[in-house]
Amino acid sequence: MTKTNNILLTCLMMACLNQYCFSQLQPPPGSLAEIKETDLKKDLYALASDHFRGREFGTEDELKAAVWLAEQARMAGIQPAGDDGTFFQFFNLQRHRVSPLSTVEINNKPLALWSDVLVGAAAQASVNAEVVILDKANTADIEKADLEGKVVAFIPGYDSINLNVSFPERRFVTGLALRKYLPLLTKKKAAGVIFIVADDFTERAWTEHVHVTMKRGRYQLYDKQLSLPGRAEMPVFWVRKKDIPSAGAGTSLRIRANIFTESFLYPSVNVIGKIEGTDPALKKEYVIISGHTDHMGVRETQQGDSIYNGADDNASACAAVLGVARAFRKQPAKRSQLFIFFGAEEPYLFGSAHYSHYPTVPLKDIVAVLNADMIGRNSPDSVAILGTNGKQEVSKLLTKLAMEANTEGPKFLIDTAWDNPSHPEGFFYRSDHASMVRVGVPSIFFTSVLHPTYHTPKDEAQFIDYKKLKRITELMYRVAWKVSNLAERPVMNPEFRYRSGR
Numbered sequence: 238m239t240k241t242n243n244i245l246l247t248c249l250m251m252a253c254l255n256q257y258c259f260s261q262l263q264p265p266p267g268s269l270a271e272i273k274e275t276d277l278k279k280d281l282y283a284l285a286s287d288h289f290r291g292r293e294f295g296t297e298d299e300l301k302a303a304v305w306l307a308e309q310a311r312m313a314g315i316q317p318a319g320d321d322g323t324f325f326q327f328f329n330l331q332r333h334r335v336s337p338l339s340t341v342e343i344n345n346k347p348l349a350l351w352s353d354v355l356v357g358a359a360a361q362a363s364v365n366a367e368v369v370i371l372d373k374a375n376t377a378d379i380e381k382a383d384l385e386g387k388v389v390a391f392i393p394g395y396d397s398i399n400l401n402v403s404f405p406e407r408r409f410v411t412g413l414a415l416r417k418y419l420p421l422l423t424k425k426k427a428a429g430v431i432f433i434v435a436d437d438f439t440e441r442a443w444t445e446h447v448h449v450t451m452k453r454g455r456y457q458l459y460d461k462q463l464s465l466p467g468r469a470e471m472p473v474f475w476v477r478k479k480d481i482p483s484a485g486a487g488t489s490l491r492i493r494a495n496i497f498t499e500s501f502l503y504p505s506v507n508v509i510g511k512i513e514g515t516d517p518a519l520k521k522e523y524v525i526i527s528g529h530t531d532h533m534g535v536r537e538t539q540q541g542d543s544i545y546n547g548a549d550d551n552a553s554a555c556a557a558v559l560g561v562a563r564a565f566r567k568q569p570a571k572r573s574q575l576f577i578f579f580g581a582e583e584p585y586l587f588g589s590a591h592y593s594h595y596p597t598v599p600l601k602d603i604v605a606v607l608n609a610d611m612i613g614r615n616s617p618d619s620v621a622i623l624g625t626n627g628k629q630e631v632s633k634l635l636t637k638l639a640m641e642a643n644t645e646g647p648k649f650l651i652d653t654a655w656d657n658p659s660h661p662e663g664f665f666y667r668s669d670h671a672s673m674v675r676v677g678v679p680s681i682f683f684t685s686v687l688h689p690t691y692h693t694p695k696d697e698a699q700f701i702d703y704k705k706l707k708r709i710t711e712l713m714y715r716v717a718w719k720v721s722n723l724a725e726r727p728v729m730n731p732e733f734r735y736r737s738g739r
């Protein structure tokens with residue numbers, strides 16, 4: 238055989254090898270056809286229906302939805318992969334709330350909790366102090382006033398606060414206002430603060446965004462021991478201007494408040510299914526495809542509706558996870574897949590945080606997480622795959638596979654703006670993959686990002702773009718197929734640094 242022939246043969250062999258590798262990494266058309274718009278729509282409409290009352294974390298509505306998802310997985314032929322041979326991995330949430338026995342009085346007039354007064358934190362406080370009214374004070378006025386041992390009442394200002402974010406009203410009342418004034422009030426040794434509600438912005442925050450949520454209280458992941466709330470660092474009250482009587486000459490205004498707390502444990506659950514891989518060695522490794530079950534439940538009424546159905550957030554991803562599972566069921570890959578519907582994501586990624594501490598398979602055997610949250614809205618031709626760009630790139634190989642899958646499949650325009658670490662929403666850290674990235678598992682996040690009905694009762698099934706949902710589901714499946722079959726497994730980008738952006 239001549240040298241030329243040798244080279245020719247080598248080229249031919251390489252071409253075959255490339256062809257072989259390429260066809261290995263392209264998902265089988267028969268499985269792709271398993272992802273059907275009709276199934277996605279049916280599943281999404283069911284999960285986002287009023288029957289599940291918005292699937293609030295830590296309630297029986299979330300548990301009902303979890304059972305429903307497990308049943309869909311079972312019917313699709315997915316094996317249970319939770320605890321004790323079931324689809325379920327239970328965990329507990331602790332909830333701390335202001336006790337209804339708490340009292341707030343201004344000049345002996347009792348204020349009704351949540352309708353006449355908002356209490357800033359689910360923390361104990363006992364206040365019996367003179368009130369200094371500064372009205373429209375700026376920080377210089379506060380600086381000048383004698384506040385030691387007194388409660389100061391004023392209308393909080395918006396200067397130096399970025400309100401160009403989602404839910405500015407809620408963020409302002411639940412945190413930003415206090416954060417702005419706390420150092421100064423602490424320095425002045427104030428005994429507490431009354432923020433006066435005197436405009437539409439804070440009134441809207443109260444009625445449409447926070448009174449039910451503040452009444453619900455604060456949630457934490459329970460892990461072996463209950464942690465009780467301590468004393469408030471600075472007692473905070475929100476009161477309407479009409480309820481702050483101006484003190485007449487010679488009379489002083491007084492606030493008396495006794496804030497007690499109550500703590501509870503509630504169950505929540507991750508639903509976990511599995512499709513076993515075909516390769517004797519690689520099937521011990523797992524690719525996780527995930528979305529969260531829970532949403533906000535029944536809360537503040539907006540435009541006559543109080544059920545927060547969470548169609549996009551996150552029935553859309555639950556439907557997609559089921560779709561991807563059905564495709565793998567039709568044609569398993571070399572590695573195994575875990576399909577996880579995380580519980581209690583909304584309060585602070587609790588289901589995935591629990592899973593990251595107590596994974597159902599060895600953590601080292603989880604090769605990647607493909608997580609989705611809100612994938613059915615906005616422009617039909619764009620998607621964000623967070624964790625694939627610049628300083629936020631989690632894994633070079635995952636990025637490469639995701640981009641290849643997009644080119645071979647749906648050809649979305651990739652929206653990279655939300656993947657910038659300085660993006661004001663800090664969106665990368667706001668869904669369950671973040672818990673897994675924190676423990677070193679290469680993960681990416683599929684999303685069609687925020688929209689005006691996000692976390693409102695209007696996030697309903699009729700507003701979902703089902704063609705787009707199908708294309709994103711296909712994209713997730715294509716990436717999952719590649720990660721499940723490639724000999725090499727993704728590794729963390731050494732330049733990636735985890736930082737909380739929430």
Ligand SMILES: [Zn+2]
Pocket residue numbers: 529550551582610611668
């Ligand atoms: Zn979500």
